[in-house]
Amino acid sequence: MPYKTLTAPAGDCHRFTAELSEVVDGGQCLDQSALEHFGSCLRCQAELAQYKKLLRALSNLRGQVITPDDFLLTDILKALDRAGEGWRRHLTVLGERPAFLRGPGAVAATAGAAAATAGAIVLANRLSSRYRLTG
Amino acid sequence: MDSKAIEDLVAAAKEGSHQAFEALVRHTYADIYTLAYRLVGDEEDARDVVQEAYLRAHRGIKKFRGDAQFSTWMHRITANCANTYLGRRNRHRHDPLADDVDIPDLTPHLDPVHQADIDVLRTQLVSALMQLPPKLRSVVVLRDIYDLSHEAIADQLDITESAAKVRLHRARKRLRERLYPLGEERADAV
Ligand SMILES: [Zn+2]
Numbered sequence: 001m002p003y004k005t006l007t008a009p010a011g012d013c014h015r016f017t018a019e020l021s022e023v024v025d026g027g028q029c030l031d032q033s034a035l036e037h038f039g040s041c042l043r044c045q046a047e048l049a050q051y052k053k054l055l056r057a058l059s060n061l062r063g064q065v066i067t068p069d070d071f072l073l074t075d076i077l078k079a080l081d082r083a084g085e086g087w088r089r090h091l092t093v094l095g096e097r098p099a100f101l102r103g104p105g106a107v108a109a110t111a112g113a114a115a116a117t118a119g120a121i122v123l124a125n126r127l128s129s130r131y132r133l134t135g
Numbered sequence: 136m137d138s139k140a141i142e143d144l145v146a147a148a149k150e151g152s153h154q155a156f157e158a159l160v161r162h163t164y165a166d167i168y169t170l171a172y173r174l175v176g177d178e179e180d181a182r183d184v185v186q187e188a189y190l191r192a193h194r195g196i197k198k199f200r201g202d203a204q205f206s207t208w209m210h211r212i213t214a215n216c217a218n219t220y221l222g223r224r225n226r227h228r229h230d231p232l233a234d235d236v237d238i239p240d241l242t243p244h245l246d247p248v249h250q251a252d253i254d255v256l257r258t259q260l261v262s263a264l265m266q267l268p269p270k271l272r273s274v275v276v277l278r279d280i281y282d283l284s285h286e287a288i289a290d291q292l293d294i295t296e297s298a299a300k301v302r303l304h305r306a307r308k309r310l311r312e313r314l315y316p317l318g319e320e321r322a323d324a325v
Contacts, residue, residue, distance in 0.1 A: 018304070018308075021303070021304040021307040021308055021311075022304065024307075047311070050311050050314070050315040051307065051311055053315075054260075054307065054310055054311050054314060054315075055279055055307075057256060057257065057260050057314075058260070058275070058279040058280050058310075059279065059280065059282075060257070061257070061260070061261070061280050062280050062281065062282075064169070064257075065165050065166055065169045066165070066168065066169040066172055067165055068164070068165060068168040068182070068185075072164060072168060072182055072185065073160070073161065073164055075182065075186060076160055076164060076185060076186050076189050077157065077160070079186040079189070079190055080153075080156075080157075080160075080189065080190065080193055083190050083193070083194075084153075084193065
């Protein structure tokens with residue numbers, strides 16, 4: 001009976017290494033020779049373990065949100081304002097102050113910055129009416 | 136906000152409630168910005184993509200069938216906007232969009248065995264992601280972080296499903312090689 005090594009011949013790895021990233025997805029499309037190689041090759045198994053770690057780490061990034069500055073929300077709403085007649089007319093109270101109006105000093109700081117921008121008047125009108133209604 | 140509340144807002148937005156749509160924007164914009172940033176790799180460009188994505192969503196909300204989550208629908212729209220944006224940007228700048236671009240290895244010292252700290256790995260991963268060419272990065276971000284199907288990715292990036300898969304495997308391979316360099320070990324062993 002021939003001696004059976006646990007590790008497949010290293011030269012074979014190059015034939016299959018490109019498929020490892022598929023294996024980590026389930027590897028439904030793999031042929032028998034690839035499956036046999038991965039089953040017996042420690043190097044490919046080590047790489048496979050790394051792919052699994054990589055995918056876990058990527059998946060964990062889903063929970064990480066990059067907090068944009070407060071002006072982004074304003075910009076989005078302004079863009080919607082510009083794009084749609086009626087959007088501004090229909091804006092009503094949401095029971096929540098815009099994030100940039102929260103906290104001490106935020107109103108003055110925001111007003112100062114907003115005054116320097118081209119859309120300041122539209123924005124101020126919209127926000128003041130909402131702020132008043134929310135009040 | 137629970138999923139029922141979001142469904143209610145979506146239903147109201149489909150009926151034409153701007154108030155409901157604004158609430159959806161408020162609830163999702165940080166997440167959408169994060170995706171846009173990961174796709175285009177630039178804060179200012181990401182802001183433009185986010186605005187465009189919400190404009191498209193607002194125009195198309197009536198067609199949203201509700202068989203997917205609102206967030207997933209927004210991810211698809213954002214992916215499409217980012218793809219369009221990157222195409223335009225590439226015509227004006229000379230971004231390294233080619234798949235075979237050489238990525239300088241800025242972290243040759245990295246050895247995850249000795250740097251087991253998950254924060255370090257995460258930082259390295261984010262850095263490695265950002266150094267991928269946008270074509271490769273888009274696919275791995277959408278598939279492995281945001282769990283979009285190959286079909287949806289191909290659809291939004293305007294490529295075939297098999298091209299999406301090829302890009303995904305290339306992207307994963309590059310990330311793995313950067314995070315867990317094995318080359319020398321493998322060469323020694325041969
Ligand atoms: Zn092998």
